[in-house]
Amino acid sequence: MKLREILKGLDILHSTADMETEITGISYDSRSTAQGDLFVAVVGTVSDGHCFIPAAAEKGAAVVLCQSVPQTDIPYVQVADSRYALAAASVNYFENPAASLVMIGVTGTNGKTTSTYLIKHLLETQLGAKVGLIGTNCNMIGSQELPTARTTPESYELQRLLREMADAGCTHVVMEVSSHSLVLDRVAGIRFRVGVFTNLTRDHLDFHKDMDDYAAAKAMLFSVCDAGVVNADDSYASVMTARAACPVSCYAINDENAELRAQQLQLLPAGVRFHAKTAAEAEEISLAIPGRFSVYNALGVIGCCLALGLTLRQCAEGLASAHGVKGRVEAVPTDGDYTILIDYSHTPDALENVLKTVRETCGGRVVALFGCGGDRDRTKRPIMGRIGTELADFAVITSDNPRTEDPDAIIAEILAGVTASAEKYIAVTDRVKAIEYVIEHHQPGDVIVLAGKGHETYQEINHVKHHMDEREIVAEILERRKHK
Ligand SMILES: Nc1ncnc2c1ncn2[C@@H]1O[C@H](COP(=O)(O)OP(=O)(O)OP(=O)(O)O)[C@@H](O)[C@H]1O
Ligand SMILES: [Mg+2]
Numbered sequence: 248m249k250l251r252e253i254l255k256g257l258d259i260l261h262s263t264a265d266m267e268t269e270i271t272g273i274s275y276d277s278r279s280t281a282q283g284d285l286f287v288a289v290v291g292t293v294s295d296g297h298c299f300i301p302a303a304a305e306k307g308a309a310v311v312l313c314q315s316v317p318q319t320d321i322p323y324v325q326v327a328d329s330r331y332a333l334a335a336a337s338v339n340y341f342e343n344p345a346a347s348l349v350m351i352g353v354t355g356t357n358g359k360t361t362s363t364y365l366i367k368h369l370l371e372t373q374l375g376a377k378v379g380l381i382g383t384n385c386n387m388i389g390s391q392e393l394p395t396a397r398t399t400p401e402s403y404e405l406q407r408l409l410r411e412m413a414d415a416g417c418t419h420v421v422m423e424v425s426s427h428s429l430v431l432d433r434v435a436g437i438r439f440r441v442g443v444f445t446n447l448t449r450d451h452l453d454f455h456k457d458m459d460d461y462a463a464a465k466a467m468l469f470s471v472c473d474a475g476v477v478n479a480d481d482s483y484a485s486v487m488t489a490r491a492a493c494p495v496s497c498y499a500i501n502d503e504n505a506e507l508r509a510q511q512l513q514l515l516p517a518g519v520r521f522h523a524k525t526a527a528e529a530e531e532i533s534l535a536i537p538g539r540f541s542v543y544n545a546l547g548v549i550g551c552c553l554a555l556g557l558t559l560r561q562c563a564e565g566l567a568s569a570h571g572v573k574g575r576v577e578a579v580p581t582d583g584d585y586t587i588l589i590d591y592s593h594t595p596d597a598l599e600n601v602l603k604t605v606r607e608t609c610g611g612r613v614v615a616l617f618g619c620g621g622d623r624d625r626t627k628r629p630i631m632g633r634i635g636t637e638l639a640d641f642a643v644i645t646s647d648n649p650r651t652e653d654p655d656a657i658i659a660e661i662l663a664g665v666t667a668s669a670e671k672y673i674a675v676t677d678r679v680k681a682i683e684y685v686i687e688h689h690q691p692g693d694v695i696v697l698a699g700k701g702h703e704t705y706q707e708i709n710h711v712k713h714h715m716d717e718r719e720i721v722a723e724i725l726e727r728r729k730h731k
Pocket of ligand 2: 359360361382383384398423
């Protein structure tokens with residue numbers, strides 16, 4: 248593609264490049280730069296791409312898109328913001344695939360993955376649509392699963408994936424839109440037909456300076472969509488609606504002014520039931536994922552699908568046939584009168600929600616096994632410690648993904664927040680040993696929540712992902728118990 252076509256719409260400060268240059272690829276990591284590429288020097292949170300211009304030139308980059316003038320002798324195009332320019336160039340290079348797709352974006356601290364899976368299921372079962380999904384667990388083109396490195400891909404990979412989805416015949420794409428992706432222009436250039444807000448609670452304060460900054464980041468979604476769907480019971484709902492450049496409809500359990508409401512809630516061990524009501528109609532809803540938070544997820548999904556033209560009846564039918572999401576309140580087999588749930592709760596709010604959910608239907612003890620990730624928001628560790636030991640009858644504090652941090656140091660920060668008495672918890676650094684402990688010491692009626700890893704089948708230590716699948720670990724422990 249000609250350089251001028253790739254740069255269409257971009258404000259150029261200065262250029263020494265020939266706009267008729269034929270560009271055969273785009274890269275922003277010099278390790279993957281190829282002959283004929285446009286290399287985009289992005290100022291990262293960890294490293295600055297401008298330092299890698301010599302390496303990219305060495306690899307045969309034809310032109311550099313940059314913020315500051317390169318020291319290397321290579322044709323360049325200077326812009327004010329190269330991270331934004333990477334997104335704009337990628338949209339042009341892949342011929343703006345989002346323009347031919349019905350784009351749905353879900354943002355919020357918790358519930359994004361669950362909601363995107365449910366929206367996909369409704370569009371497939373009720374409209375017969377071919378749907379692309381982009382999120383934490385994996386990316387999907389129809390039923391085909393593709394691995395993913397993060398909840399919302401970098402702009403170049405995102406546009407390439409959207410092109411693949413459009414070419415594969417997808418008509419709709421539902422994606423998780425993290426606050427990082429909004430601030431870092433990963434979704435720049437995409438117009439969303441519907442934007443959904445689930446909730447906002449404490450997380451990512453290693454990236455955002457405070458909760459207001461975090462909320463403002465999420466609210467950016469509502470300046471690039473045609474219709475907004477917002478959880479009116481959330482304390483940051485007004486921030487989302489205030490920043491919206493589109494009509495917003497609200498859903499709620501408590502707020503009586505919401506356009507869509509849930510009433511007569513039934514919170515059951517394996518799911519929820521409630522009446523969904525709008526001004527015009529009402530339907531009985533049932534969803535096979537437990538927890539009051541699942542009522543909120545279902546309402547957000549319904550609000551989104553109503554905005555896309557489905558009827559409330561169709562939403563009810565779709566949700567009734569939906570099954571759970573991997574690693575979200577997922578039950579695994581045990582060898583006795585107790586339950587083990589694998590859940591991706593890794594924030595204070597999610598841990599609180601899942602433990603309260605379990606408490607509502609548990610006949611025995613609630614047992615929590617949890618840790619905190621390394622190289623992430625440290626301020627939430629003591630809070631997780633307090634919540635996990637207060638809301639469970641017994642807690643085992645262990646490792647999650649320590650990454651480059653000392654696992655015992657992380658556990659010490661979690662323990663710093665614990666106020667519960669000593670007999671209510673122990674710390675076991677090795678997660679496999681911790682799982683063995685809760686199984687070996689289970690009591691009849693226990694509901695054991697393995698919190699934090701969810702769908703993950705690895706443990707990340709010092710940049711290495713070691714295979715670790717809690718489903719397999721539980722099965723192996725049960726197998727060994729058989730032979731005791
Ligand atoms: N609406 C909700 N409100 C609060 N907690 C929720 C909600 N939905 C799910 N959870 C809890 O949070 C966990 C994570 O849910 P989910 O993966 O859907 O969130 P997410 O927003 O995709 O998270 P991430 O930002 O890590 O991708 C679940 O396992 C459950 O414990
Ligand atoms: Mg997610």
